[in-house]
Amino acid sequence: MDLGLSQEQEMIKTSARDFLDKECPKKLVRDMEEDAKGYSPELWKKMANLGWMGLALPEANGGTGNSFLDLCVLLEEHGRSLLPGPFFSTVVLGALPIAKFGNDAQKKKHLPKIADGNEIVVYCQTEPSATWEASGVELTAKKEGDHYVLNGTKLFIPHAHVADTLLVVARTSKGAKAEDGITLFLADAKSPGIKFEGLKTIASDHQSEVTFKDVKVPAANVLGHADKGWQIVHAISLWGAAGKCAEMVGGAQKVLEMSVDYAKQRVQFGRPIGSFQAIQHHCANMVTDVDGSRYIAYEAIWRLSEGLDAEKEVSMAKAWVSDAYRRVCALGHQIHGGIGFTKEHDMQLYFRRAKAAELAFGDGDFHRELVAQKIGI
Numbered sequence: 146m147d148l149g150l151s152q153e154q155e156m157i158k159t160s161a162r163d164f165l166d167k168e169c170p171k172k173l174v175r176d177m178e179e180d181a182k183g184y185s186p187e188l189w190k191k192m193a194n195l196g197w198m199g200l201a202l203p204e205a206n207g208g209t210g211n212s213f214l215d216l217c218v219l220l221e222e223h224g225r226s227l228l229p230g231p232f233f234s235t236v237v238l239g240a241l242p243i244a245k246f247g248n249d250a251q252k253k254k255h256l257p258k259i260a261d262g263n264e265i266v267v268y269c270q271t272e273p274s275a276t277w278e279a280s281g282v283e284l285t286a287k288k289e290g291d292h293y294v295l296n297g298t299k300l301f302i303p304h305a306h307v308a309d310t311l312l313v314v315a316r317t318s319k320g321a322k323a324e325d326g327i328t329l330f331l332a333d334a335k336s337p338g339i340k341f342e343g344l345k346t347i348a349s350d351h352q353s354e355v356t357f358k359d360v361k362v363p364a365a366n367v368l369g370h371a372d373k374g375w376q377i378v379h380a381i382s383l384w385g386a387a388g389k390c391a392e393m394v395g396g397a398q399k400v401l402e403m404s405v406d407y408a409k410q411r412v413q414f415g416r417p418i419g420s421f422q423a424i425q426h427h428c429a430n431m432v433t434d435v436d437g438s439r440y441i442a443y444e445a446i447w448r449l450s451e452g453l454d455a456e457k458e459v460s461m462a463k464a465w466v467s468d469a470y471r472r473v474c475a476l477g478h479q480i481h482g483g484i485g486f487t488k489e490h491d492m493q494l495y496f497r498r499a500k501a502a503e504l505a506f507g508d509g510d511f512h513r514e515l516v517a518q519k520i521g522i
C-alpha cells in the first residue's frame with residue numbers, strides 16, 4: 146500500500162516550501178501580526194501568479210483543475226510557514242463552495258477574480274453563541290421584493306476587514322429543525338449597514354465582529370437555494386476542518402524539526418540534551434503524533450477529495466490532530482526549556498496558532514461527539 150504523494154503533489158510541496166522559505170520569513174509573520182491589513186498584498190499577488198488561488202478551481206473558471214487533496218498539500222506548507230492572510234478563507238471557504246454550489250452567473254462573477262488574486266472572500270458563520278451547530282445561526286434575512294434585508298451579528302470572523310465579498314450564513318425561516326430555513330448570501334463587503342470591529346485574539350489572526358444593520362443583498366446573490374443552505378454549510382465545514390488538519394500537520398512537523406535540532410545542539414551536564422532518555426521519549430512521542438496526524442488527516446482529505454463519504458473520517462481527524470498539535474507544541478516547549486517561552490523564539494508563534502486551529506470548525510470534544518453519533522452511540 147503506497148500512502149505517498151504523487152509526482153505532481155511532490156512538486157507542489159517542494160516549490161511551495163522553497164517559495165515560502167524565501168517570501169514568508171518569520172519576520173513577515175511577526176510584522177503581519179501588527180499590520181492593519183494582516184497580510185501582504187505583494188505576497189498575495191505573487192501567490193496568485195503561482196496559480197495558488199485557482200489550484201482547486203476548474204479550468205473553465207480560471208483555475209488549474211487540481212484536486213482538494215492537491216490543495217491540502219499546499220495548505221500543509223502554509224501551516225509550516227505560518228503564512229498570514231486570507232488564503233484559507235478565500236480559497237477553501239469561498240472559492241470551493243462557489244464552484245460547487247454557485248450558478249453560472251455567480252461563478253463567472255467571482256471565480257476568475259479569486260483565481261487572479263483580485264477578490265478576497267470571507268466566510269461568516271459563527272455568532273456570539275460561538276457554536277458551529279445550526280442553532281447558532283440567528284442573523285436574519287427577510288425577503289423584500291428582489292432583495293433580502295440582513296440583520297444580526299457575526300463573531301470571530303478572520304480577515305473580514307479586508308474582504309471584498311462576505312459569504313454570510315443567515316436564517317430566512319424557522320423550520321422543524323434548526324438546519325431548516327438557512328440561506329447563504331454572497332454580500333458585497335462594502336454594502337451600507339455592514340460594520341467591522343477588530344478583535345484581539347491569541348493567534349493575532351485579525352478576527353472581527355461583523356454587524357449587519359438593514360443590509361440589502363440582491364436575491365440573485367443567494368448561493369444555492371433559499372432555506373436549503375445547511376447542506377452548503379455542512380460541505381464548507383468538511384472542507385474547513387479537513388483543510389485545517391493539513392495546516393496543523395505542517396505546523397506540527399516544523400515544531401518537531403525545531404525541537405529535534407535543538408535537542409541535538411543544546412548541551413547541559415556536558416552532553417546534548419537529546420542524549421537524555423527523557424528528551425528522546427519526548428521526541429518519539431512528538432514524531433508519533435505528527436506522523437499519526439498526517440495519516441489520519443490525509444485519509445480524510447483523500448476521501449473528501451474523491452467524493453466518498455468522509456464525515457466520520459474528517460471528524461476523527463479534526464479531533465485527533467487538534468489535540469495532537471497542542472501536545473506536540475507542549476513537548477516542543479518542554480524541550481526548548483526557558484528559551485522557548487520567550488517572544489523572540491518561534492515556538493510561541495506555533496503554539497498560539499495551534500490553539501486557534503484547534504477551535505476552528507469545532508474542537509476535539511465537538512468532533513468526538515460527531516464520531517460517537519456516526520458509530521451509533
Ligand SMILES: Cc1cc2nc3c(=O)[nH]c(=O)nc-3n(C[C@H](O)[C@H](O)[C@H](O)COP(=O)(O)OP(=O)(O)OC[C@H]3O[C@@H](n4cnc5c(N)ncnc54)[C@H](O)[C@@H]3O)c2cc1C
Pocket residue numbers: 411413414418421422423424479480481482483484486
Ligand atoms: C517564564 C520564565 C521566566 C524565567 N525567568 C528567569 C530569570 O528571571 N532569570 C533567570 O536566570 N532565568 C530565568 N528563567 C530561566 C530558567 O531558570 C530556566 O529556563 C530553567 O532553569 C530551565 O533551564 P533551561 O532553559 O536552560 O533548560 P535546559 O536545562 O536546557 O532544559 C531543556 C530540556 O532538557 C531537559 N534536561 C536538562 N537536563 C536534563 C537532564 N540531566 N536529564 C534529562 N533531561 C534534562 C529539561 O528537563 C528540559 O526539558 C526563566 C524561565 C521561564 C520559563
